[in-house]
Amino acid sequence: MIPWSPLARGLLAVRAADGDSASTVRAQTDKTANALYDRNKAQDDAVIAVVQKISERHGRPIAQFAFAWLTIRSGISAPIVGISKLHQFEDALGALEIRVSDEDVAEIESP
Structure with a gap:
């Protein structure tokens, strides 16, 4: 399986320095994200x-x-990532260094 939009069209990509995700051009203009x-x-x-x-x-x-959560999911071979900035590439690679615990999985899947 190859997940499309693993960061929920940017909703799971907000960096602390970026502030509110609603302030981005994409958040203001992405009709598909709004529909989804x-x-x-x-x-x-x-x-x-x-x-x-x-x-x-x-x-x-x-x-x-x-x-990182995607990397532990069985059946996922590769996420489709849209990378246009170096820090986005670094985030994708940095995920490989994270150990996701069973507690993390239970917590992230609770909602």
Whole structure:
């Protein structure tokens, strides 16, 4: 399986320095993301909050932990990643260094 948009069209890629994801041009203009994710905003926000919490506990950007979670999923051969900046490439590679615990999995899958 090859997951499309593993970072939920950028929702799981917000870096602390970037601030609010709604301030990005993509967040303001991506009609597909709005159609996919705005219908269950409370549920989506709960998942994002958990991933953010776990990534902070690991001392890693949220995108790195989201990619790390993908690496432990059986059946996933490669995520489709859209990389346009060096830090995005570094996040994808950095995910390979993260050890995702059973507790992390239970927490991230709880919402």
